[in-house]
Amino acid sequence: MxxxxxxxxxxxxxxxxxxxxxxxxxxxxxxxxxxxxxxxxxxxxxxxxxxxxxxxxxxxxxxxxxxxxxxxxxxxxxxxxxxxxxxxxxxxxxxxxxxxxxxxxxxxxxxxxxxxxxxxxxxxxxxxxxxxxxxxxxxxxxxxxxxxxxxxxxxxxxxxxxxxxxxxxxxxxxxxxxxxxxxxxxxxxxxxxxxxxxKTSIEQFSLSRKDQLAAQFQFLVSEHFIEKRFVSAYAELLHVHPNYLNDVVKEATGFPASHFIQKQMIQEAKSRLLQTNDTVAMIALALNFTEYSYFGRFFKKHTGMTPLAFRKKHKH
Incomplete structure (x- = not known):
């Protein structure tokens, strides 16, 4: 389909x-x-x-x-x-x-x-x-x-x-x-x-090789998204070409591989904005953004608001 x-x-x-x-x-x-x-x-x-x-x-x-x-x-x-x-x-x-x-x-x-x-x-x-x-x-x-x-x-x-x-x-x-x-x-x-x-499963859950690759990619992203920002880094870990990895992930999930790296980063940023009292600059540094302003632009692009506006709106 x-x-x-x-x-x-x-x-x-x-x-x-x-x-x-x-x-x-x-x-x-x-x-x-x-x-x-x-x-x-x-x-x-x-x-x-x-x-x-x-x-x-x-x-x-x-x-x-x-x-x-x-x-x-x-x-x-x-x-x-x-x-x-x-x-x-x-x-x-x-x-x-x-x-x-x-x-x-x-x-x-x-x-x-x-x-x-x-x-x-x-x-x-x-x-x-x-x-x-x-x-x-x-x-x-x-x-x-x-x-x-x-x-x-x-x-x-x-x-x-x-x-x-x-x-x-x-x-x-x-x-x-x-x-x-x-x-x-x-x-x-x-x-x-x-x-x-x-519970113990008698039979191993069966997935196609492509679905296994997409699943492995998403797991690796959850583990390494802060230090590894590019699809090519995950392709290297998985021993496949970046274009092939992107095609497989898109076929399995409907989204390009880069979407999951960005989404994981945004969710982590949201968590830190709501769950800590760290300044936005501290959060940007912890998430491996070299420039505070770039982190702000990245966050606003994906959420529609600045990090400070998000914190003010959602944090009690």
């Missing part, structure tokens, strides 16, 4: 427009609107049964999302394509769709029940130091299986955590309420990772 045949979904509004008929502004049963908004990004939580009622007939239509999804399936079955693999998910399954991952809905059974949670990287940007990065969770990595099978106890625990996440999200009236909401999202991901790491 050609890239222009793949629908890009930027946020929850695009998701609703593409997948649903007559979607409400919020699926929250406890409120009609959130009284406190802070920072950037979005979080949306819905029941699978509510989505099923409004679901459009777009089976098999591929999308590429600019956000992350977590699905907890408690009843029924879901047939989905994630990356280039087709999965049939049964009750007691939790599966994940990472940012820029290819995805398609094949079929949902009529008796489906569970939870659908969507959020973007900016929403996950907690105002605490040394937070875990989203791309470090194994189920969001392209070369790892994107699901876990839960025990009955684990399903109950996850249902409770999602209930708390929804409750906090719908009733937040202060900065601390908002921070608590984001922390519950973090707890869900950490608990999922703990379960994921405990």
């Amino acid at each position: 050609k890239e222009h045949d793949i629908k890009e979904l930027r946020d929850e509004r695009d998701f609703k427009s593409f997948y649903l008929n007559d979607a409400p502004s919020t699926f929250c049963e406890e409120c009609n609107s959130v009284s406190y908004q802070h920072g950037s990004g979005f979080l949306e939580i819905a029941k699978l049964e509510d989505l099923k009622i409004r679901q459009r007939k777009i089976e098999g239509r591929q999308t590429r999302r600019k956000f992350y999804s977590i699905v907890l399936l408690t009843e029924g079955e879901m047939e989905e394509v994630i990356g280039h693999q087709k999965y049939l998910f049964k009750p007691g399954t939790m599966f994940f769709v990472g940012e820029n991952q290819l995805h398609a809905v094949e079929a949902w059974s009529d008796n489906i029940k569970g939870i659908y949670c969507m959020f973007d990287a900016d929403y996950f940007l907690l105002c605490i130091k040394h937070q875990i990065k989203l791309n470090q969770f194994p189920f969001f990595q392209f070369n790892k299986e994107p699901f876990i099978t839960l025990s009955e106890r684990e399903v109950g625990m996850m249902e409770h955590l999602f209930w708390k996440l929804t409750s906090e999200n719908c009733q937040k009236i202060s900065f601390n309420d908002d921070l608590l909401t984001r922390m519950f999202l973090n707890v869900i991901l950490l608990e999922a990772e703990r379960i994921y790491n405990r």
